[in-house]
Amino acid sequence: MLVLALDTATPAVTAGVVELTADGLRTRGASIAHDPRKHGELLIPGVLAACAEAGITLQDIEAVVTGIGPGPFTGLRVGMVTAASLGDALGVPVHGVCSHDAIAAEVVAAGPFLVVTDARRREVYWAAYNGTGRTHGPAVDAPAVLAARVAELGVVAAAGALADTVGLPVLEPSSATPEGLVAVAADALRTGADPGLLEPLYLRRPDAQEMSARKRVTTG
Known part of the structure; x- marks a missing residue:
């Protein structure tokens, strides 16, 4: 195929x-x-x-x-x-x-690891993995907040474009x-399973917001 x-x-x-x-x-x-x-x-x-x-x-x-x-x-x-x-x-x-998950599928690691990518607004998207699959996330946090959770998550390395923001050894791919x-x-x-609907993982609202209705101006 x-x-x-x-x-x-x-x-x-x-x-x-x-x-x-x-x-x-x-x-x-x-x-x-x-x-x-x-x-x-x-x-x-x-x-x-x-x-x-x-x-x-x-x-x-x-x-x-x-x-x-x-x-x-x-x-x-x-x-x-x-x-x-x-x-x-x-x-x-x-x-x-x-x-x-696609990044994690290519990671060669000796233990649990993170995948960390750029979420902009000084934040990162992240998910945690072990030898059997994803254990936490995906979620969005400030790098310092994620770094403070490293011990709790039990991860020992990180992959992804912003892997170097959490103080762990960096793995490929980015x-x-x-x-x-x-x-x-x-x-x-x-x-041949049904793929289902495509549902984006934005994790937060887009920057662009629809304008609220304008207030009616009255005279008299």
Whole structure:
């Protein structure tokens, strides 16, 4: 099965083609660019570049996997809307996975660890993992608040773009990879499970708010 993997939950604009078999997976083509302000401009060119490297066209894609956050509102919705649009156009299922889970899937660690990414506003998104999966989060906190919980969480290292903010040894990767994204959805893809609705993990309200109704001005 050829799977298109996308993620825009961090400044990394990730697109890749991953071949999923009964007993493994392999990246056939990938494009990862870094620009927190150009997710919309970079994602589709990245998709086409990944397909070209894999030697396929979009019509060969059999499923789409996209990161659903946590991530800032503007960047995250680019990847999710693109994934949903491509899935509809190609007639293939679209699976959403936690972007932190995708990072964790690629981490090689000797003990429990954190995944920490940029939430802006001087805060971080984080989740904690052990050898069997996610144990806490995802959540959003100030780095100092998270650092104070390290002992309570029992973690010994951290991955993700802001791993160095919590005072623990830093692990790779810093962002979700195509293989990591597909690894999280692999069981569902192999069994043909219903992917369900794409639900973003914003964890807080977007910066832009709808204006309240203007007060009526009366005269007399």
